[in-house]
Amino acid sequence: MANSSNEVIIEKIEKIVVPVLNEMNLSLVDIEYMQDGGYWYVRIYVEDLNGDITLEHCATISNKIEDDVDKLIDKKFFLEVSSPGIERPLKKIEDFIRFKGEKAKVSLKHKIDDNKNFEGIINDCKENIILLELDEEKILEIPFSEIRKANLVYEFDEF
Numbered sequence: 001m002a003n004s005s006n007e008v009i010i011e012k013i014e015k016i017v018v019p020v021l022n023e024m025n026l027s028l029v030d031i032e033y034m035q036d037g038g039y040w041y042v043r044i045y046v047e048d049l050n051g052d053i054t055l056e057h058c059a060t061i062s063n064k065i066e067d068d069v070d071k072l073i074d075k076k077f078f079l080e081v082s083s084p085g086i087e088r089p090l091k092k093i094e095d096f097i098r099f100k101g102e103k104a105k106v107s108l109k110h111k112i113d114d115n116k117n118f119e120g121i122i123n124d125c126k127e128n129i130i131l132l133e134l135d136e137e138k139i140l141e142i143p144f145s146e147i148r149k150a151n152l153v154y155e156f157d158e159f
Contacts, residue, residue: 010031013042013065013069014031020064021061025048027049029046029084029088040078045083045088046084053083058082059081061081088151090147097125104119105152105153106142109148112146116148119153128143
């Protein structure tokens with residue numbers, strides 16, 4: 001769980017990253033600033049809405065932002081820039097709209113039907129309500145504000 005000083009750093013990193021991404025016609029998916037196994041990491045996840053993120057994209061972004069990000073953080077850290085991967089996080093309401101029809105895993109802040117974790121198909125989004133199809137008979141209405149964490153679920157094809 002991020003503390004408030006980490007959230008402030010993330011906001012400042014976002015102000016550095018977004019203009020660089022806009023210049024490159026790329027979108028910010030997420031920023032993490034966290035300690036993992038004794039080391040600090042700044043992880044920036046970006047995507048190209050019209051194609052794939054390449055290693056060159058990541059290297060260019062990293063080179064353009066590393067000095068400014070370095071000035072924000074007084075501890076030693078690793079800067080990682082990458083695509084969000086196939087099980088990308090769903091952070092904004094626009095993500096749910098964009099990935100309508102895809103399978104997602106959703107963790108809630110408070111229980112609905114005695115459960116906080118659900119997996120289903122994103123059926124629709126209406127006025128900040130996510131409709132998650134759990135099975136053919138049950139569609140769960142989830143207020144966007146209740147979502148703690150959500151991501152796409154990739155299903156491997158059976159051979």
